[in-house]
Amino acid sequence: MFRTILSFITVFTVLFTYPVYAHPGKTDANGGHTCRTNCEKWGLKTGEYHYHDKNGNIIRQKKQSNQTNLPAIQINSKHMVKVIRVIDGDTVDVRFSNGATSRVRLIGVNTPETVHPQKSVEKYGKEASNYTKKRLTNQTVTLEFDAGVKDKYGRLLAYVWIGKELFNETLVKDGYAHVMTIQPNVKYQQRFIQAERKARQEKKGLWKA
Numbered sequence: 001m002f003r004t005i006l007s008f009i010t011v012f013t014v015l016f017t018y019p020v021y022a023h024p025g026k027t028d029a030n031g032g033h034t035c036r037t038n039c040e041k042w043g044l045k046t047g048e049y050h051y052h053d054k055n056g057n058i059i060r061q062k063k064q065s066n067q068t069n070l071p072a073i074q075i076n077s078k079h080m081v082k083v084i085r086v087i088d089g090d091t092v093d094v095r096f097s098n099g100a101t102s103r104v105r106l107i108g109v110n111t112p113e114t115v116h117p118q119k120s121v122e123k124y125g126k127e128a129s130n131y132t133k134k135r136l137t138n139q140t141v142t143l144e145f146d147a148g149v150k151d152k153y154g155r156l157l158a159y160v161w162i163g164k165e166l167f168n169e170t171l172v173k174d175g176y177a178h179v180m181t182i183q184p185n186v187k188y189q190q191r192f193i194q195a196e197r198k199a200r201q202e203k204k205g206l207w208k209a
Helices: 002-016 126-135 167-173 190-202
Strands: 032-034 051-052 079-086 091-096 100-108 140-144 156-164
Touching: 079 100, 091 140, 100 167, 126 156, 126 167, 156 167, 167 190
Parallel strands: 100 156
Antiparallel strands: 032 051, 079 091, 079 140, 091 100, 140 156
16 A cells, blocks of 8 residues: 555656756847747747746746846937847847847848748858858947837847948848838938849849849
C-alpha cells in the first residue's frame, strides 16, 4: 500500500511540476519571439508570441517593454545609437546611450522579405539582408526622425546615417530596396526616387533582368 501511494506521488510530481523548457529560436529586442514550428510540443499555438524566464520556462503574458525607458524622441530629432542586431534589409534593433533598446524600421524604403511569417523569402531578400548586416551590425549610427516617429507596430521609424552617408538611400541606389513612401515621412522622398530611377537604369540588384 505504501509503495502504491509513493508511486502515485512520484507520477503526480513528474506530470504537474515538470517545467516547460525553452524551445530553439533567437529572441528579439524585448527578449521574446514567435513560435513557428513544433509549437504544440511546447504547449503553444503556431504564431504565438511569448517570453522565457531565466530557467527557460515559457511565459505567455507580456512583460513590461523597455520602450518606456527610451529617451524622449521628438519630431525631426537625431539620436546616436549602436546597432545590436539586423532583422532584415530594412529593420534593425538598436541600443540607445542610456541602455534602452528598440526596433527600428528604415523610412522610405522596402527590401524584399526574408522573415515575414506569412511570406516566403523573396527574390534578392537574402542579399539585401546580408548587405545590411555587413554594413550596420555593431556600428554606431545616427537615427534621424521625421514627422512620424513610430509605426502601428510600435517600431521606431528613422533615417539611418553612417557618418555623412544616408544608408536608406544607399539601399535604393545599390538595388537592395525600392522606394516606399508612407506619409507623413517624406523628407528625403525625392532623393530616394532619383536613386531608384538610376538603379533601374543601371539594372542593379533586384532590377537585374
